[in-house]
Amino acid sequence: MIDVIDHLVGIEPDSPLDRLREQRPDAREHAQRGFDALLTPDVPGAVSLVERDAVAAFVTGLHSDPRTARFYADRLAELAPELLGAVRLEIEAGSTTGPYGTYPADGPLAAESDEGLRYRTRQPEALGTRLAAAFEHAHLLVFRPREAGPKDLRALADAGWSDTAIVTLSQLVAFLSFQIRVVAGLRLLGAAQKETTS
């Protein structure tokens, strides 16, 4: 069974990477179940499918991995093609390098504070209130998670996000941060394996 990580890495059945992943069967199975729970839930509940796909397209776009970004953009294109242009514009507006962020000025980590882009949506009206708030929160989690605070959760609540919806949104961004890195890492490991055997 090819799962999403296999697809994004380009893992063929019975290849060295396939056999490697099989040695951590629970991690393999549940990384896929995590994708299923977040992107194709039976009951979307507090976060709509369009919101899930739009946030995923935005977050993966910020990571500049073309294959992964295209996979999630294609999902959004299928569900809500009218949002694609707006999401692309926001990816462009939000692209930078991280992690960065400030620590409390009077605390022991102040010397490690590292300023960077404080993204605000460029076209909030194209996204709508809820999605615009979600994008700003997603950008915070992707690039400067150390700065997250109660006020950021209040901003989501003000935009109509319930506590349960905030948990799902946070899990979505955090899960993608994991999936993207597994894919990037395994792809390089696969390339290194090919070099060794050729």
Added chain:
Amino acid sequence: MTGSTTDQLGFTTDQLGWAPWLTPPAEHELTEAHREALVDASRAASPYFRLLARDPDILHARTKTDNDIFYNTKGGLPRPERELAATATSRRNGCVFCASVHARFAAHYSKRPDDVRRLLDEGVAAPQEGRWRAVIDASVALAATPSEFGAEHIEALRAAGLDDLAISDTIHAAAFFNWANRLMLSLGEPTSDRKAH
């Protein structure tokens, strides 16, 4: 908001508490679905896991993924280095709480508390010997957005004696903490008063 002031916390191996910014379900409010999602029944006592139980399916997947990456010791990367990858990732991302937990594990399993302490006190660039250097550098490169992980990191891990399963374990352990750190950092905060929890 509970607990003592957290603005002053630096990286530490002390036991910390964690206080949520959203209200988790109370223990007596947990349904069968919530409890199943917790995987380990004792986690019902944790406000962090009870808060995540608001979305049971992804909590369940998160926990099963976590457990296999860190506790499946059939070959691959030794446990201390998996904890090292978790600690280095948390140090880089700025997750004081996650770093405290996994620094304690790394120090315990490796019996190298001084090296762990140096990683916390001076940061990911502090001097470390070969194998630890390679695991920390790989973790830090993977923590970057976009990823800065490259063929040179795989070469360094191989040169340090890691086989491909161990390299895959390093990638997974570091990648997983990019998941865990973002939840811990954005849904609540560490407290120096662990008795509250």
